[in-house]
Amino acid sequence: MPPAPPAPLLSDTGWPRSRAGATLTIDLDAIRANYRTLRGLAAGAECAAVVKADAYGLGATRVAPALERAGARTFFVAHVDEGIALRPHVASTTRIFVLHGPLAGAEADCVRHDLIPVLNSVEQIRGWRATARGLDRPLPAAVQLDTGMSRFGLSEQDIDRIEADPDGWRGIGPGLVMSHLACADDPSDPASARQRARLLALRARLPAAPVSLAASSGIFLGPGFHFDVVRPGAALYGVAPNDSAPNPMRPVVRLQARILQTRIVGPRDGVGYGLTYRPSAPRRIATVAAGYADGFMRHAARDGRAWLGTQALPIVGRISMDSMAVDITDAPDSLTTPGAMLDLLGPQHGVDDVARGAGTIGYEILTSLGHRYHRAYVADGTPSPERT
Ligand SMILES: *Cc1c(COP(=O)(O)O)cnc(C)c1O
Numbered sequence: 001m002p003p004a005p006p007a008p009l010l011s012d013t014g015w016p017r018s019r020a021g022a023t024l025t026i027d028l029d030a031i032r033a034n035y036r037t038l039r040g041l042a043a044g045a046e047c048a049a050v051v052k053a054d055a056y057g058l059g060a061t062r063v064a065p066a067l068e069r070a071g072a073r074t075f076f077v078a079h080v081d082e083g084i085a086l087r088p089h090v091a092s093t094t095r096i097f098v099l100h101g102p103l104a105g106a107e108a109d110c111v112r113h114d115l116i117p118v119l120n121s122v123e124q125i126r127g128w129r130a131t132a133r134g135l136d137r138p139l140p141a142a143v144q145l146d147t148g149m150s151r152f153g154l155s156e157q158d159i160d161r162i163e164a165d166p167d168g169w170r171g172i173g174p175g176l177v178m179s180h181l182a183c184a185d186d187p188s189d190p191a192s193a194r195q196r197a198r199l200l201a202l203r204a205r206l207p208a209a210p211v212s213l214a215a216s217s218g219i220f221l222g223p224g225f226h227f228d229v230v231r232p233g234a235a236l237y238g239v240a241p242n243d244s245a246p247n248p249m250r251p252v253v254r255l256q257a258r259i260l261q262t263r264i265v266g267p268r269d270g271v272g273y274g275l276t277y278r279p280s281a282p283r284r285i286a287t288v289a290a291g292y293a294d295g296f297m298r299h300a301a302r303d304g305r306a307w308l309g310t311q312a313l314p315i316v317g318r319i320s321m322d323s324m325a326v327d328i329t330d331a332p333d334s335l336t337t338p339g340a341m342l343d344l345l346g347p348q349h350g351v352d353d354v355a356r357g358a359g360t361i362g363y364e365i366l367t368s369l370g371h372r373y374h375r376a377y378v379a380d381g382t383p384s385p386e387r388t
Pocket of ligand 1: 180214231234
């Protein structure tokens with residue numbers, strides 16, 4: 001393995017902490033630790049990292065270099081433009097795969113920016129083949145097979161069509177043959193074994209290449225699913241790979257929002273849009289600077305909590321676009337004055353907990369996190385120097 005490049009100089013991003021309503025802290029050390037955990041579980045396979053959707057909302061240009069320091073040499077994004085944006089931030093020898101492959105006409109951009117497309121259809125294979133012919137050299141690609149999820153990839157009939165074509169796989173240097181599991185988060189679901197068997201049958205008809213099937217949850221299905229390359233995303237960022245065991249991943253994000261104003265709300269008053277919360281006795285209510293535009297969906301109010309250290313404080317009423325109301329009656333007044341921070345995601349309450357309350361999954365909580373935060377990246381145990 002080549003020596004790790006020097007630690008990138010980290011600075012905070014987003015809004016200045018002093019003026020931002022909320023601070024999102026992203027622990028790059030935890031992401032690296034999660035990478036090492038997953039790589040250890042899939043020993044023998046290469047552990048790639050999925051950094052699509054801006055590394056699940058956490059900042060691909062920060063996360064990918066941090067993962068390179070932990071040894072990652074292969075990244076996956078969804079769109080060509082995500083790959084173009086990432087390319088200057090990783091080593092020239094690091095591979096970037098584009099899961100959607102190129103839209104027709106974008107092949108030259110893939111070549112120019114040194115991106116490897118995942119070819120999902122006969123049309124994409126033809127387009128890539130023509131690009132290779134134009135350059136008079138084979139071009140690396142991944143070929144995706146649909147083994148049962150019916151989302152991306154070649155069907156058996158598509159493979160028939162390519163075999164019937166005199167140009168076949170010519171010019172396609174398959175760097176990878178891959179597929180994706182639909183039900184890997186439920187280890188008891190027989191669909192995963194069926195998809196695995198289908199992958200083995202279909203790949204035999206393709207030129208020899210390393211094979212990849214498992215994303216985060218698939219890694220936990222055991223060595224039979226690891227093949228040559230594993231492709232975790234969510235688990236790197238602390239999301240639980242399945243519900244059937246305690247989450248082995250380290251939490252990565254903390255979201256702290258400030259109290260903007262406090263007031264006593266009496267039995268004749270209501271709180272928020274629709275006045276849906278009406279206390280039966282006087283309560284002390286804080287207006288907190290995060291709302292659904294910041295990724296705190298209105299559903300999160302149902303059974304939602306903010307935290308003052310280890311003390312849970314209920315979110316009450318409807319969540320607004322820019323704020324929410326929290327009942328701080330039981331918290332010490334001195335710790336809940338305007339400017340004080342409450343945890344919305346944090347040590348007591350992670351992305352999966354918030355997701356459960358909101359009727360969604362940790363993935364959606366992460367990728368919904370907004371852009372109106374002060375962002376602090378923690379690396380090598382220290383927060384980045386503060387921007388003011
Ligand atoms: C998103 C994605 C991944 C990563 O999935 P996680 O569940 O986040 O680990 C891997 N492979 C493909 C094809 C994907 O679309």
